[in-house]
Amino acid sequence: xxxxxxxxxxxxxxxxxxxxxxxxxxxxxxxxxxxxxxxxxxxxxxxxxxxxxxxxxxxxxxxxxxxxxxxxxxxxxxxxxxxxxxxxxxxxxxxxxxxxxxxxxxxxxxxxxxxxxxxxxxxxxxxxxxxxxxxxxxxxxxxxxxxxxxxxxxxxxxxxxxxxxxxxxxxxxxxxxxxxxxxxxxxxxxxxxxxxxxxxxxxxxxxxxxxxxxxxxxxxxxxxxxxxxxxxxxxxxxxxxxxxxxxxxxxxxxxx
Numbered sequence: 001x002x003x004x005x006x007x008x009x010x011x012x013x014x015x016x017x018x019x020x021x022x023x024x025x026x027x028x029x030x031x032x033x034x035x036x037x038x039x040x041x042x043x044x045x046x047x048x049x050x051x052x053x054x055x056x057x058x059x060x061x062x063x064x065x066x067x068x069x070x071x072x073x074x075x076x077x078x079x080x081x082x083x084x085x086x087x088x089x090x091x092x093x094x095x096x097x098x099x100x101x102x103x104x105x106x107x108x109x110x111x112x113x114x115x116x117x118x119x120x121x122x123x124x125x126x127x128x129x130x131x132x133x134x135x136x137x138x139x140x141x142x143x144x145x146x147x148x149x150x151x152x153x154x155x156x157x158x159x160x161x162x163x164x165x166x167x168x169x170x171x172x173x174x175x176x177x178x179x180x181x182x183x184x185x186x187x188x189x190x191x192x193x194x195x196x197x198x199x200x201x202x203x204x205x206x207x208x209x210x211x212x213x214x215x216x217x218x219x220x221x222x223x224x225x226x227x228x229x230x231x232x233x234x235x236x237x238x239x240x241x242x243x244x245x246x247x248x249x250x251x252x253x254x255x256x
């Protein structure tokens with residue numbers, strides 16, 4: 001049995017008198033690729049914040065690698081990539097390599113310099129996302145998709161076991177979204193990194209993810225991809241609260 005990396009049990013959360021999450025139970029194991037889907041306002045980002053220990057659940061528990069999320073100390077084992085448009089000023093004067101090396105701050109210390117080994121680790125992370133040829137470029141000169149690859153390299157430089165992403169394709173041209181997800185597929189299958197991905201791109205990502213969870217205040221479905229794909233659009237629409245029509249992408253589209 002693969003090791004449990006995320007273990008949510010009966011999690012509930014409220015903003016004032018409004019229930020945002022109700023009775024959420026979900027496990028992510030080593031090597032799995034989870035797509036967390038659901039409509040806007042369904043509580044997906046709130047659940048991610050709870051998993052990361054940024055919010056405390058009102059009910060239930062969350063464990064990371066067997067430890068309470070709030071007291072979990074080995075943060076370098078988790079890489080996090082948020083929506084770029086909400087987390088980064090593209091005019092910031094830094095090179096691609098500098099941005100990636102900043103992901104090592106937790107390991108080397110805030111005011112300590114980087115070693116040659118740290119430099120190599122940053123280069124290796126850029127190679128994984130196929131951005132090493134841009135190492136000396138200013139981060140603001142890159143396209144949205146290229147910037148997100150750099151942010152993923154920044155999350156990978158600490159050699160995490162788990163990568164959590166909250167709608168990482170915001171700001172990426174639609175024509176580049178498929179290749180972006182194909183890269184995530186390679187990270188999962190070739191490098192063994194477990195992925196928990198919040199996304200609205202249900203047609204693309206659910207072709208790649210090994211597991212799918214549909215959240216709309218409560219969990220309406222969680223299981224393997226093959227079982228999700230058996231669900232008809234009417235069933236999924238009932239989870240979303242509005243009509244949903246899936247258009248299945250082919251694996252060939254992913255590899256373009």
